Amino acid sequence: xxxxxxxxxxxxxxxxxxxxxxxxxxxxxxxxxxxxxxxxxxxxxxxxxxxxxxxxxxxxxxxxxxxxxxxxxxxxxxxxxxxxxxxxxxxxxxxxxxxxxxxxxxxxxxxxxxxxxxxxxxxxxxxxxxxxxxxxxxxxxxxxxxxxxxxxxxxxxxxxxxxxxxxxxxxxxxxxxxxxxxxxxxxxxxxxxxxxxxxxxxxxxxxxxxxxxxxxxxxxxxxxxxxxxxxxxxxxxxxxxxxxxxxxxxxxxxxxxxxxxxxxxxxxxxxxxxxxxxxxxxxxxxxxxxxxxxxxxxxxxxxxxxxxxxxxxxxxxxxxxxxxxxxxxxxxxxxxxxxxxxxxxxxxxxxxxxxxxxxxxxxxxxxxxxxxxxxxxxxxxxxxxxxxxxxxxxxxxxxxxxxxxxxxxxxxxxxxxxxxxxxxxxxxxxxxxxxxxxxxxxxxxxxxxxxxxxxxxxxxxxxxxxxxxxxxxxxxxxxxxxxxxxxxxxxxxxxxxxxxxxxxxxxxxxxxxxxxxxxxxxxxxxxxxxxxxxxxxxxxxxxxxxxxxxxxxxxxxxxxxxxxxxxxxxxxxxxxxxxxxxxxxxxxxxxxxxxxxxxxxxxxxxxxxxxxxxxxxxxxxxxxxxxxxxxxxxxxxxxxxxxxxxxxxxxxxxxxxxxxxxxxxxxxxxxxxxxxxxxxxxxxxxxxxxxxxxxxxxxxxxxxxxxxxxxxxxxxxxxxxxxxxxxxxxxxxxxxxxxxxxxxxxx
Numbered sequence: 001x002x003x004x005x006x007x008x009x010x011x012x013x014x015x016x017x018x019x020x021x022x023x024x025x026x027x028x029x030x031x032x033x034x035x036x037x038x039x040x041x042x043x044x045x046x047x048x049x050x051x052x053x054x055x056x057x058x059x060x061x062x063x064x065x066x067x068x069x070x071x072x073x074x075x076x077x078x079x080x081x082x083x084x085x086x087x088x089x090x091x092x093x094x095x096x097x098x099x100x101x102x103x104x105x106x107x108x109x110x111x112x113x114x115x116x117x118x119x120x121x122x123x124x125x126x127x128x129x130x131x132x133x134x135x136x137x138x139x140x141x142x143x144x145x146x147x148x149x150x151x152x153x154x155x156x157x158x159x160x161x162x163x164x165x166x167x168x169x170x171x172x173x174x175x176x177x178x179x180x181x182x183x184x185x186x187x188x189x190x191x192x193x194x195x196x197x198x199x200x201x202x203x204x205x206x207x208x209x210x211x212x213x214x215x216x217x218x219x220x221x222x223x224x225x226x227x228x229x230x231x232x233x234x235x236x237x238x239x240x241x242x243x244x245x246x247x248x249x250x251x252x253x254x255x256x257x258x259x260x261x262x263x264x265x266x267x268x269x270x271x272x273x274x275x276x277x278x279x280x281x282x283x284x285x286x287x288x289x290x291x292x293x294x295x296x297x298x299x300x301x302x303x304x305x306x307x308x309x310x311x312x313x314x315x316x317x318x319x320x321x322x323x324x325x326x327x328x329x330x331x332x333x334x335x336x337x338x339x340x341x342x343x344x345x346x347x348x349x350x351x352x353x354x355x356x357x358x359x360x361x362x363x364x365x366x367x368x369x370x371x372x373x374x375x376x377x378x379x380x381x382x383x384x385x386x387x388x389x390x391x392x393x394x395x396x397x398x399x400x401x402x403x404x405x406x407x408x409x410x411x412x413x414x415x416x417x418x419x420x421x422x423x424x425x426x427x428x429x430x431x432x433x434x435x436x437x438x439x440x441x442x443x444x445x446x447x448x449x450x451x452x453x454x455x456x457x458x459x460x461x462x463x464x465x466x467x468x469x470x471x472x473x474x475x476x477x478x479x480x481x482x483x484x485x486x487x488x489x490x491x492x493x494x495x496x497x498x499x500x501x502x503x504x505x506x507x508x509x510x511x512x513x514x515x516x517x518x519x520x521x522x523x524x525x526x527x528x529x530x531x532x533x534x535x536x537x538x539x540x541x542x543x544x545x546x547x548x549x550x551x552x553x554x555x556x557x558x559x560x561x562x563x564x565x566x567x568x569x570x571x572x573x574x575x576x577x578x579x580x581x582x583x584x585x586x587x588x589x590x591x592x593x594x595x596x597x598x599x600x601x602x603x604x605x606x607x608x609x610x611x612x613x614x615x616x617x618x619x620x621x622x623x624x625x626x627x628x629x630x631x632x633x634x635x636x637x638x639x640x641x642x643x644x645x646x647x648x649x650x651x652x653x654x655x656x657x658x659x660x661x662x663x664x665x666x667x668x669x670x671x672x673x674x675x676x677x678x679x680x681x682x683x684x685x686x687x688x689x690x691x692x693x694x695x696x697x698x699x700x701x702x703x704x705x706x707x708x709x710x711x712x713x714x715x716x717x718x719x720x721x722x723x724x725x726x727x728x729x730x731x732x733x734x735x736x737x738x739x740x741x742x743x744x745x746x747x
Contacts, residue, residue, distance in 0.1 A: 074150065077128045082173060086125075089189040090118070090173065090182060093157065096193075116155060121174040125182070128172075132156075132164050134322070146221075151292075151349035154179045157192050219321040220298040222344070226291040230366035231354055236286070239376035245278035247383030250705075253698050254387050257395050261687045282376070294354055296346050301325065301339055301356075320345055326352045330724055331360055334735050359734040368730065369723050374716035377709040384705035391699055399620075399681055402666050404696035406430015411664075419469050419614055427665055433680060435617060435661045439467040441626065441654040442616060443608040455622075456630040459604040459647075460654045463622045465661065468614025468675075472656050476603035480534070481644050484592040487530040488641065491588045494521045495581050519581035524552065525569030532561050534595065541591040547584060551576075593640035600635075600643045607651065612674045617661050620681045625659045 082090075098115050133148040147156045149170065155178040163185050171183035182189050252271035256264050299320045318325050318335065325347065327335055338357045346355040355361040391397065411430040416422035417437055427433065441457060442464035455461045513520045521527065528548055535541035545557045551574050554560035563569050576584065619625060631650070638646050663680035670676050684692060 074126060074128045074130070074152075077126050080125050080127065082123045082125050085190070086182060086188075087123075089193060090122075090180065092193060093189050094118070094180075116175045116177055116180060119174060119176050123173075125171050125173055126179075128170050129167055130170060131166060132168055132170075134161075134164075148349060149179075152179065154181055156181050156184070157189065160184050160187065160192070163187050218299075219323070221295060222298055223296040225294050225296060225346075226288065227294050227348075227354070228363050229286060230363045231294070232286050232291055233366050233371055234362060235292075238373045239282050240379060242278040242281035243376040243379040243383075245274050245281070246380055247386075249275035249278065250383055250387045250698075250702070253694070254390055254395075257391075257691060257695055257698070264687075292348055294346050294348060296344065297323075298342065298344050300342055301335075301345065303336075303339055320347075323347070323351060326350075327356075328353070328362070330728060331356075331731075333728075334360060334731055337735060359731060365727050369727050372716035372720035372723060374713045374720055377713035377716060381706050381709035381713055384702045384709065388699065388702040388706065391695070391702070395695055397695065397699065399666065400692040400695040401699075402429060403664060403684075403692045406664070419467055422467075422615060427668060427678060429665050429668060431665045432683070433661065433663060433665060433678070435467075436659070437467055438656055438658050439465040439617075440472070440607075440610070440656065442466055442618075443604050455624070456634065457624075457628075457650060457654060458635055459601075460650060462624040462626045462628070462654065462657075462659075464616055464618040465625050465659045466610045466614065466616055466675075467659075468611055470611030470614070473607060475648060475651055475655075476606060478599040478603060478644070480595050481599045483530070483534040484595045487527070487534050488588060488592055490523070490526055490530055491585060494523060494527070495519060495585055513575065517578060519576045519578060521551075521574040521576065524572050524574045525564040525567075528552065528560055528564040528569065531591075532564075535591065544587045544591040547587055589641065596640045596644055600647050603644075603647065603651075607655070610673070610675065614675055616675055616677045617659075618677060618679050619661070619663070620666055620679050623682065625661045626654070626657050627660075628653060628657060 094116050128149065130149045134145050145161070147154055149172075154170075154172060155175075160181070165185060169183075169185050170181055172179045172181045174180075249271040252267050252274065256267045256271070259267060297320060301318050301320050303318050318327065318339070325345070331353075335356065343357050344355075345353060345357075347353050353360075355363065406429060409428075409430060411428075411432060413432040413434070414422070414425045414427060415434040416425060417435075419437070422435065441460040441462040443459050444461055455463065531541060531544060531548060535545065549555075549557055549560050552560045552563070552569070552572075554563065617625065631646075635643060635646050635650065661680055663682045665678055666681045667679035668676065
């Protein structure tokens with residue numbers, strides 16, 4: 001933690017020093033990024049620490065659990081430490097037992113089938129209260145009886161069978177093979193060692209025992225096997241947990257497309273692990289250690305006692321010798337056929353029947369009528385649909401799809417420096433283009449600009465280049481602009497004269513007028529004529545015309561124009577107060593502005609008519625394809641009187657300008673003018689390339705997962721509804737076949 005703090009402390013001054021030369025916006029942005037990165041690092045460190053603590057606790061719990069391997073098999077068992085006296089008795093007993101291992105006990109009780117040895121867990125005594133189940137083997141094997149506590153086989157000292165009750169207080173310890181019973185209903189190994197010689201001479205009485213081996217029918221233990229994969233599938237979970245892991249992996253893969261590159265490997269690795277864990281849980285074969293033991297017995301099943309018509313009573317009162325059997329409920333119509341007959345029966349240690357007779361078999365059920373876990377398929381399909389919706393909403397899919405399709409089709413790289421070479425190359429969507437040449441920046445039609453386009457060269461859009469072999473267009477010209485400029489220059493010359501200007505008034509008179517504070521218009525008729533030349537329509541420049549009529553003492557504008565055309569205003573001078581002169585200057589500027597703006601727009605649209613043929617190279621991101629300095633002020637931010645001159649300067653620079661373009665072709669189409677429009681997307685870097693591929697793969701995987709798992713969920717759901725009926729029909733056909741009369745018997 002000290003090292004982490006020192007790193008942060010060292011990095012902060014460097015950030016401040018770097019920001020000193022930057023703008024305030026850049027500094028704020030860097031500061032925000034630094035805070036965000038610090039927050040992310042702290043969150044990741046906390047998550048890592050929590051994961052380490054959780055892993056340590058889980059490992060400790062597992063170690064404690066496996067330190068006592070049979071503790072989980074006995075619910076509610078208590079533990080205590082083995083005393084030294086008990087340990088001495090156990091060691092003496094094991095020494096005698098291992099020495100006489102092959103000698104059968106006086107009651108036929110088991111001599112250990114394998115040697116019993118103490119281990120590190122033998123110091124812990126398990127104290128339980130359980131019933132003891134005994135299995136007999138009808139062979140000459142001296143190990144005639146096997147004893148079980150629940151599903152765990154234990155070693156019971158010889159001659160202790162007489163102490164077995166319905167419920168037994170048992171204390172046992174672990175050995176390398178079977179758990180060893182050291183106390184049974186208050187009888188200890190110390191007592192056994194003292195009484196062993198007497199039991200060796202006379203047969204122990206078992207009148208108090210709850211298991212009366214001599215009076216019950218013998219059960220033949222044919223074999224002990226592990227359950228098959230089909231039988232294991234019946235107790236296996238339905239896969240919901242694994243399906244959730246797979247959906248979580250899908251979500252992590254989706255997050256990889258939105259997070260910074262530095263986190264992608266970690267998220268992708270976690271997603272792969274989750275996906276592998278989910279698939280392994282669904283499709284991996286069961287481990288041998290997870291397969292339970294099945295005892296293959298041969299005996300005569302019988303139904304004991306008087307019962308009513310309750311199906312559950314009929315199922316629970318069938319025994320094989322001393323073993324009460326537990327049958328699957330759907331076997332009830334057919335189990336009575338084997339009662340009172342020698343039958344092969346396979347059972348778990350918890351007395352659940354797996355197979356009986358020739359046809360009743362859980363293995364065959366699963367093999368012929370597989371389990372239909374439709375819910376896990378529905379969960380995977382729903383999770384994939386959720387991820388697909390988020391892909392459509394939050395991730396641009398157009399470019400990844402085009403790039404992937406072009407990569408599959410086999411894209412080519414084309415370099416061209418002339419229109420003819422590009423035309424001969426046969427460009428297709430997905431190809432990589434590298435172009436250099438001289439072209440014209442495109443001009444959009446009115447209303448064609450969108451919010452993404454904000455070119456500094458407006459009205460030119462240098463993210464689109466018109467490239468053809470036609471001669472360049474001439475610079476725009478306008479007669480209206482010339483007239484407006486002439487009027488403006490005339491008024492400015494008379495209102496703001498310079499000493500070296502030619503004037504019809506003597507210098508002495510002009511000097512006297514200036515000293516008096518007045519402004520002299522020495523060529524009023526010229527102003528009237530140029531105003532009429534520009535504003536020939538009656539509804540144009542109305543305010544300017546009215547002002548000139550008042551200054552010329554005329555009835556109306558037409559009369560004033562006639563006087564000027566007749567030369568009657570030649571030599572007429574007009575004196576204006578400074579306020580009136582300023583008002584006239586503003587009126588002229590206001591009146592000429594619409595003409596300037598309108599002509600600038602018309603000239604720009606006149607340039608939007610390229611010659612037929614050729615190409616229009618467009619950047620999908622709106623990046624400029626030319627290397628020209630940006631104007632300091634946008635064209636339409638200039639005053640109206642200056643827009644025309646600035647437009648001409650831009651036109652001279654951008655109508656024939658060098659350009660270079662490189663990227664992936666995303667679209668190609670030909671307009672009515674025969675011009676081919678080619679859309680280019682910049683070449684992605686390695687990280688962007690992998691994001692494109694990952695996006696396409698994830699979307700494809702989600703579509704496959706949706707359709708496949710959706711189909712399987714529907715199919716499995718329908719089959720699950722009829723599975724039990726199909727199994728019952730199968731047993732009915734096997735056990736009660738219907739004989740179809742032959743054609744001869746029908747005659």
